Amino acid sequence: MSYFDAASGAPLHPVARQALQASLDEGWADPGRLYREGRRARMLLDAAREAAADAVGCRPDELVFTTSGTRALYDGIAGALAGRRRAGRHLVVSAVEHSAVLHSAAAHERAGGTVTEVPVDRTGAVGPDAYAAALRDDTALACLQSANHEVGTEQPVAEVAEACRAAGVPLLVDAAQSLAWGPVDGDWSLLGASAHKWGGPAGVGFLVVRKGVRFAPQGPVDERESGRSAGFENIPAIVAAAAALRAVRAEAVAEAVRLRGLTDLIRARVPRLVPDVEVVGAPERRLPHLVTFSCLYVDGESLLHELDRAGFSVSSGSSCTSSTLTPSHVLKAMGVVSEGNVRVSLPPGTGVADVERFLDVLPGAVAGVREKLGAPVAPDAPGTLAELTVDAVGERCPRPVIELAKALPRVRVGGEVTVLSDDEVAAVDIPAWCWTRKQEYVGPAERGHGVVAYVVRRLV
Amino acid sequence: MSYFDAASGAPLHPVARQALQASLDEGWADPGRLYREGRRARMLLDAAREAAADAVGCRPDELVFTTSGTRALYDGIAGALAGRRRAGRHLVVSAVEHSAVLHSAAAHERAGGTVTEVPVDRTGAVGPDAYAAALRDDTALACLQSANHEVGTEQPVAEVAEACRAAGVPLLVDAAQSLAWGPVDGDWSLLGASAHKWGGPAGVGFLVVRKGVRFAPQGPVDERESGRSAGFENIPAIVAAAAALRAVRAEAVAEAVRLRGLTDLIRARVPRLVPDVEVVGAPERRLPHLVTFSCLYVDGESLLHELDRAGFSVSSGSSCTSSTLTPSHVLKAMGVVSEGNVRVSLPPGTGVADVERFLDVLPGAVAGVREKLGAPVAPDAPGTLAELTVDAVGERCPRPVIELAKALPRVRVGGEVTVLSDDEVAAVDIPAWCWTRKQEYVGPAERGHGVVAYVVRRLV
Structure with a gap:
């Protein structure tokens, strides 16, 4: 068996496993207690925080442990938006952020905020200028991943961070995919990460809030993790997460x-x-x-x-x-x-x-x-029809594109194929197919009842 | 060393440790994935959910795993309040709930809701009638712990649940302290619990929402745990938590x-x-x-x-x-x-x-x-003064009570001692001391600048 899905989650690193085992005995107690077991737990927690901060490139008191990368992003975004409430309620994100960021943006919109999604190019990267242009006077927060989780594209974080600094807007970086490989460059303000991406255990995230960044934790809070991450600390997992990060960095x-x-x-x-x-x-x-x-x-x-x-x-x-x-x-x-x-x-x-x-x-x-x-296996010579309509209503991905690919050879160069489809995916895949195959995508036309007619002109 | 603070958190149960070790190898992958490692993780998660539901006495699809007991309470309360938004925005809690419930109540008040705290008697128990009397037409949710975390008093959950049913109000039970000992009696609607209280690992809580209870998760959500608990599941810890509960129940x-x-x-x-x-x-x-x-x-x-x-x-x-x-x-x-x-x-x-x-x-x-x-060691015979004022301003607990206890013997039976104190704790401890020592607590009088005069009459 070969596991090739490290971006979803990595198996526990051997160093993390050792650290976890050891701290199950030493780190199970409440670090807020004054007795021996509590003090031991506190020492482990403090040491893990120092190691984590060292790997991130921040001060230990700027970093709190959360219960997941998702939670770090949820709480980081909510706290930063609330901390900058006076500046406004505008949030900037890239269009290719992790769903945790986009779900936070959706929640912010439901609560009356506004959101701008900065588009990306065909490689998945935002342009620093386009990103800078999205910043407004009422922008409370900007979010950008360090690298994309689906296609691996690195984002121009340092340039965007500079633009954000110039505009007086804090930048939150989702570093989940890249932190294993090195610290995030640039003058960012907040950062989120997730330990199971680098061979730490599940259940541990990092939230970093740089000194001087306005931050107001939302919802109920308790006294743990500087009031920024509620609930009893999972110290054995935290220790293992920090140990795993140090270990993967040594080999990075x-x-x-x-x-x-x-x-x-x-x-x-x-x-x-x-x-x-x-x-x-x-x-x-x-x-x-x-x-x-x-x-x-x-x-x-x-x-x-x-x-x-x-x-x-x-x-x-x-x-x-x-x-x-x-x-x-x-x-x-x-x-x-x-x-x-x-x-x-x-x-x-x-x-x-x-x-x-x-x-x-x-x-x-x-x-x-x-x-x-029944996909087409080889391109045919140009056919003779001027136009042809294919009914793919009720068919799901990849059928509509298969039908298009089979029909196009039947029309002459310059002729058109119309694909009728009610599959939402066709709106992405038919234009993308045309781009790939160097055919012309003429455009979509609504036909009612969710059916769209996609028109394609044969060029080659 | 003797660790006598199980109510804060118990060391990992040997059975939990075994389960954790085993599932570190089998349960680290994303249970939402279709490949072998994902399917194995999903099977472990499903089995743990069945075991946990069996111990709670609910259906598996009523129980989700959260990242802590605190998170279960935060999200359970927020979701239940939002689900019952049309009924009103009134929340009922007992005065002795865990801080996670009281912090949720405070957040609800900040957001414009209203809260009633039901008082308790000297043993720490609410009266079912007093609790029932707090329920109103606009009550969206009621919360009651199964047993108190500081003094161990069991609450009349079944009676209160019955009153809530009659009033059409869902009851959320914080079962963190009692679930190790057995399921919670009565017809409750929601339940929260925390695994490290019964020898499971930290980082795992249960949130149970009975079928038919209106529930609207708040804030950003993802697809995990039925949309009720966001972030990558920590399956090894979840498996260990369920195994520990089963193990402690066998001996309970x-x-x-x-x-x-x-x-x-x-x-x-x-x-x-x-x-x-x-x-x-x-x-x-x-x-x-x-x-x-x-x-x-x-x-x-x-x-x-x-x-x-x-x-x-x-x-x-x-x-x-x-x-x-x-x-x-x-x-x-x-x-x-x-x-x-x-x-x-x-x-x-x-x-x-x-x-x-x-x-x-x-x-x-x-x-x-x-x-x-310098605390008093033995009671003296009645003194001769009619009254005496003790200045304990600037002194902290337990000094004001010590000063009172040393002064009272100097007045005759029927005489009064006035203690001047700016320590908030004195407002609790001076009346409680009087009750314990069978002296009469006459009452407090504000003296300005945070100073209060506590008047005590000597009876014995």
Whole structure:
């Protein structure tokens, strides 16, 4: 079995396991108590905070431990927005933030605030100028991830932080995906992170609030973690989280070089091994261990099942793998193909043999799914029809794109195919398919009852 | 060393440790993923939920895992209040709830809601009739602990639940202190609990919402735990929490009988061994393992230090042991002495020899602290003065009571002593001292600048 989904969560690092074991005996008591067991717990907590702060590059009293990365983001955003209530109620986020940030933004809007989503380019990156332009006089807070969780693209945090400083707006960085690789550059104001992303246990997040940043914790609070993270501290897990971060950092530079070699291999080889594939995300400014590609005419769930059967655990931003029918908001914001999406994120220690085996297995897995779905196998010569309408109503991703791909060869160059579809994913994948295949996307037209007519003109 | 503070948190149960170890290997992955590691994690999570629900006495789909007992209460109260928004914005709580409930109530008031605190009697119990009388047409939610965390008094949950049903108001029960001993009786609607109270790891709470209870999670939410508890599930800890609960329940009946014998011993012996002590909390309807007493003329912090040096870890509801200068809201609501307060809560397995050793050590520890503070040692014959004023302004607990106790013998029976004090604790402890010593508390009078004159008439 090869686990290639480190971006979801890494198995417990051996150093974290040792630290956890040791502190189960020493760190179970209430660190707020005066007796021996409480004092021992407090010492462990203080030491873990120093180690964590050292890895983040902040002061220990700027860092509190939360119960998850999600909680760090929820509480960090709510506290920073409330602390800057007088400045206004405007929040800036990128369009490709983690759902924890976008859910916080949605909650802020429900409570009467306003939100601007800064768009990204086709690699998933925001432009520093576009980000700066979104800052307003009433902007209370800006949020930007250090690197994207689905496609690995690194964001220009230092430049955006500079623009935020100039505008007097605090910047909160979601560093969940990158903190294992190094501290976040730039003059940011708040930071959130999640320990199970770097081989710490689940149940531990970091929230960093730089001195001088206005911050007002929201909801009920207690006296724990400077009043910024309520509930009895899980000290054994906190100690393990800090130990794991220190351990992965010690190997980070060498491991980044090694894993970047492996993801470069995947980036280069997959388009040669599998037809109709789009590798997505920034080719250079990206996380070393993560690579994402989308396979046309494939549904993500079937492909993940095939890969799982072959011993590979990967994840997907395709709609077909989640309980909702909407495609990944990240791929949608990037305007890239979302169907048949595969995210490979290599845990530290992954060997080249594992990756070679994955590359051996992938083409057959994709071909098998395509065959079952009756996907087109080779481009035909131009047909003779001037136009053609395909009814794909009631069909789900990737069927509408498969039908389009099968119909287009039947029209002559310059002719049009209209695809009728009520699948929300088609709105992302049909334009993205056209971009990939160098065909012209003419546009959508509403037909009522949720049905949209997508018009495509054959160019080649 | 004897750890007698199980009510704060218990060391990890051996069964929990085994379960944690095993599930570190099997339960670290994202249970929302389709691949093998995700499916294994999901199976562990489902099994833990069934075990937990079985112990609580609810359906598995009524129970979600939270990141702490505090979080279960925060989110349970907020969600239930929002779900019943149309009924009104009135919240009923007892005056002796855990601070997590009272902090939630305070947040609700800040947001424009109203709160009624139901008072308790001298044993710390609410009266079912008084509780029922607090329910109004606009009451959205009522909260009651199953048993008090500071004095062990069991609350009449079943009777209060019945009154709430009759009034159409959901009752949320904070079962943190009692769930180890058995399920909560009665027809309650919501329940919160905390695993580290029963030997599970920190970082796991339960929130139970009965089917049919209106519930609207507040703030940002994600898809985890039915949308009721955000963030990546800490499955190894959850599995350990459920295993620990099952393990302590298997021994609960026998262990309750045994520990009740030991706490009965403390209840009976302490007043004979130590002069000027009040044992507080209900003598019969109480948790089996918990006993609380207050020692006059002693500050809690010094006493805890003495006991810690002698090898005993206990906690205190005295103001002197916390960073604030207000006494425990529980002891205050009960109207009992708060100074020199000691809570003994025995973990399962505590032996009679440990308790005997504690009873050997306690009298000397109390006497030592009293001697340092110059506390009165024996009652004097009635003096001759008609009245006497003692200036204790600037003195902190337990000084004002010590000064009162030293002054009272100097007046004749029927005479009065006035104590001037700016210590908030005196407002609790002087009346409580009078009650304990069968003297008459005439009342307080404001003197300005935070100074209050407490008037006491000598009766005996």
